[in-house]
Amino acid sequence: MQILNKNLLKKLSQIFFLGLFILLFINTSYQGENIIKYPVNIFLRFDPLVFLTTTISSREFITLALPSLILVFLSLFLGRFFCWWICPLGTIFDFLSNKKFINYKLITFMNKIKKLRFYILIIFLIGSILSINLIWLFDPIVLLIRSLTLSITPFFSKYLFDLAFLTGLIFVSILLVNLFSKRFWCISFCPLGALYSLTSKFGIKRKSGKIDLEKRSLLLTTASSLILVPMLKFGSNKNFDVLRPPGTKEEEEFLEKCIRCGECMKVCPTNALQPTFLESGINGIYSPKFFMRHGYCEYNCNLCGQVCPTGAIANLPLPEKQKYVIGLAIIDKNRCYPYKEKINCLVCEEHCPTPDKAIKFEFQFSKKDGKIIKLPYVIENLCIGCGVCETKCPVPGQSAIIVEKSQKEEL
Amino acid sequence: MNNVTRREFLKIMGTMGTVPFIMGTVPIRNYPLFLTKLDDKKVDIAVARFSNPETLTRKAVELLGGMKKFVSKNSVVVIKPNIGWDRVPEQAANTNPSVVETLIKMCFDAGAKKVKVFDRTCNDPRRSYVNSGIEKIAKENGAEVFNIEDKNFVKVNINGEALKSWTIYKDVLECDTLINVPVAKHHSSATLTLSMKNWMGVIGGNRGRFHLDLHRYIADLSLAIKPKLIIIDAVRVLVRNGPTGGNLEDVKQLNTVIASADPVAADSYAAILFGKKGEEIDYIKYAHKLGLGEIKINKLNISYADLK
Numbered sequence: 001m002q003i004l005n006k007n008l009l010k011k012l013s014q015i016f017f018l019g020l021f022i023l024l025f026i027n028t029s030y031q032g033e034n035i036i037k038y039p040v041n042i043f044l045r046f047d048p049l050v051f052l053t054t055t056i057s058s059r060e061f062i063t064l065a066l067p068s069l070i071l072v073f074l075s076l077f078l079g080r081f082f083c084w085w086i087c088p089l090g091t092i093f094d095f096l097s098n099k100k101f102i103n104y105k106l107i108t109f110m111n112k113i114k115k116l117r118f119y120i121l122i123i124f125l126i127g128s129i130l131s132i133n134l135i136w137l138f139d140p141i142v143l144l145i146r147s148l149t150l151s152i153t154p155f156f157s158k159y160l161f162d163l164a165f166l167t168g169l170i171f172v173s174i175l176l177v178n179l180f181s182k183r184f185w186c187i188s189f190c191p192l193g194a195l196y197s198l199t200s201k202f203g204i205k206r207k208s209g210k211i212d213l214e215k216r217s218l219l220l221t222t223a224s225s226l227i228l229v230p231m232l233k234f235g236s237n238k239n240f241d242v243l244r245p246p247g248t249k250e251e252e253e254f255l256e257k258c259i260r261c262g263e264c265m266k267v268c269p270t271n272a273l274q275p276t277f278l279e280s281g282i283n284g285i286y287s288p289k290f291f292m293r294h295g296y297c298e299y300n301c302n303l304c305g306q307v308c309p310t311g312a313i314a315n316l317p318l319p320e321k322q323k324y325v326i327g328l329a330i331i332d333k334n335r336c337y338p339y340k341e342k343i344n345c346l347v348c349e350e351h352c353p354t355p356d357k358a359i360k361f362e363f364q365f366s367k368k369d370g371k372i373i374k375l376p377y378v379i380e381n382l383c384i385g386c387g388v389c390e391t392k393c394p395v396p397g398q399s400a401i402i403v404e405k406s407q408k409e410e411l
Numbered sequence: 412m413n414n415v416t417r418r419e420f421l422k423i424m425g426t427m428g429t430v431p432f433i434m435g436t437v438p439i440r441n442y443p444l445f446l447t448k449l450d451d452k453k454v455d456i457a458v459a460r461f462s463n464p465e466t467l468t469r470k471a472v473e474l475l476g477g478m479k480k481f482v483s484k485n486s487v488v489v490i491k492p493n494i495g496w497d498r499v500p501e502q503a504a505n506t507n508p509s510v511v512e513t514l515i516k517m518c519f520d521a522g523a524k525k526v527k528v529f530d531r532t533c534n535d536p537r538r539s540y541v542n543s544g545i546e547k548i549a550k551e552n553g554a555e556v557f558n559i560e561d562k563n564f565v566k567v568n569i570n571g572e573a574l575k576s577w578t579i580y581k582d583v584l585e586c587d588t589l590i591n592v593p594v595a596k597h598h599s600s601a602t603l604t605l606s607m608k609n610w611m612g613v614i615g616g617n618r619g620r621f622h623l624d625l626h627r628y629i630a631d632l633s634l635a636i637k638p639k640l641i642i643i644d645a646v647r648v649l650v651r652n653g654p655t656g657g658n659l660e661d662v663k664q665l666n667t668v669i670a671s672a673d674p675v676a677a678d679s680y681a682a683i684l685f686g687k688k689g690e691e692i693d694y695i696k697y698a699h700k701l702g703l704g705e706i707k708i709n710k711l712n713i714s715y716a717d718l719k
Binding site: 270351357393 | 497498533534535537538541542598599600617619620622623624625652654655656657658661
């Protein structure tokens with residue numbers, strides 16, 4: 001009777017937290033108010049792996065993720081309760097499993113490699129010490145939010161995302177493998193689970209089965225990580241000309257804090273934020289960048305800063321965000337209609353949202369047909385690089401006005 | 412006086428009658444209201460000033476003949492405001508929500524079965540609908556508010572001077588009464604955006620390309636879209652940095668609402684509020700050439716109501 005009640009309670013708890021997760025996920029979007037009160041980032045703020053890896057890699061206390069310490073404290077008494085009572089990915093795994101599909105060969109394999117998740121955790125920690133944040137690879141909540149955002153939301157909205165297929169492929173594969181060997185991913189790969197195993201080891205409740213890592217394997221993992229992980233930053237392209245969301249610091253600092261969860265991309269009202277692939281080096285994969293031809297940064301919006309769980313995108317108050325320089329718009333006079341064809345246009349100037357417009361125009365008399373042409377030009381110290389000009393420019397193909405990362409020299 | 416001859420009698424009557432006749436046709440603002448109604452020629456433009464948006468809107472439509480003249484029982488009405496921008500009402504980039512609210516109420520009072528309110532926005536549609544204040548107030552008053560769906564654009568052969576065809580939103584073409592409610596403001600390429608430019612919010616396709624011959628396209632577009640009633644919201648206008656605005660210092664409080672059934676006349680008159688003549692603005696000039704309305708102010712029968 002005791003065991004039956006506990007199982008029922010566990011199921012109810014799982015349903016509750018999965019339901020809460022889905023509700024908050026849907027709520028992480030523009031709902032008619034400028035403030036999102038309950039975004040899904042709450043699950044990440046309670047994730048101790050986010051706190052640990054990001055604090056170490058950025059050398060800054062990630063106060064947003066402090067609530068996670070509560071769960072760590074609880075695990076001292078309750079063991080790996082998170083994995084079985086709360087984790088939404090774990091719940092999905094449990095629901096999407098069926099005895100008919102069980103593959104015993106796979107289960108045996110899983111048991112052979114079950115210590116892998118500890119090595120993954122160690123690699124993450126070494127990476128963080130080297131200021132390279134690798135959490136995005138295997139943290140279950142980060143994986144879930146990012147996969148749902150990039151590959152599932154396009155089914156239910158007009159949003160489009162780069163890397164949708166790759167992300168969806170990985171996600172569906174993980175679900176499929178789970179079908180053949182229940183909780184395969186949790187046992188073999190999950191570093192969050194490994195972290196909870198370690199914390200519960202030091203706690204009151206000790207489960208049977210020691211975490212026994214061979215000294216040799218540990219040394220091998222550490223040594224190879226110390227050699228391999230830094231290679232992620234050996235790319236020569238340090239121009240870093242990807243446009244980052246408003247509220248971000250320098251590229252290096254940004255990548256130390258960004259856990260590639262995808263919340264900013266989900267919440268951006270114009271679908272302007274897209275995942276980077278290799279444009280910022282391999283270390284930048286899945287981090288958010290602007291694709292200004294597809295969407296632009298709405299002048300009166302600061303939702304991305306509100307949902308970022310680590311503060312990689314700072315939560316800037318609106319007036320400050322409206323002064324943050326994302327980039328600089330540059331007109332290509334070989335493509336722009338007024339300059340090239342002596343045809344009036346000015347769509348860019350029309351849409352420029354700064355109260356003192358950053359695009360103005362001057363008059364020019366056209367000898368061709370006696371018309372007066374209005375030639376647009378950008379005022380550099382007023383332009384914040386929001387990109388609406390690039391989105392709306394009617395020139396087919398590449399826009400005649402392009403937002404580029406401001407390569408201003410700091411004097 | 413005794414024994415006045417017939418001729419003398421007629422002379423006296425004639426002189427006494429001419430004075431009110433002249434007073435009735437010449438628009439003199441200081442005259443009390445009833446005197447301007449002495450002649451019953453059709454009113455081309457009604458101008459209501461110096462009150463709150465609701466009173467101004469009601470007065471302007473009343474001077475034009477009342478809403479029942481434009482909306483019949485059980486009809487489907489489309490009210491097309493400017494909801495283009497993610498701006499709040501005080502910034503005067505979108506139509507004043509009180510003006511829209513008043514029109515919705517008046518349409519239902521006149522017996523309309525359905526009132527639809529929508530716009531193809533420039534900024535993000537969800538934000539523009541919310542921050543303009545128009546979605547909430549329209550829904551509260553029973554109007555059907557919805558977002559544009561691409562599949563509902565219909566190709567129309569316009570056969571204008573420059574514009575041969577373009578796509579127009581189905582609901583605009585199919586309704587019984589079409590009401591145009593723009594907000595008057597400064598606009599760099601168009602000079603001013605008044606009523607005819609407002610139809611850019613019901614066309615599909617690449618609106619960027621529409622700008623490449625903007626003035627002639629705006630004029631041609633009015634060949635295909637014929638509203639029954641035009642209300643120009645000049646309660647708050649943007650005098651600089653239009654159409655997006657943003658700086659409250661660019662907003663001028665004019666407390667004026669203009670009503671008309673003639674798009675060229677409405678735009679030509681509204682231009683005066685910005686110190687411009689209709690003839691100076693290309694699209695108004697072209698529209699007049701196409702026979703879409705009267706451009707000369709002194710040929711118009713204007714009815715004024717200064718409500719202070």
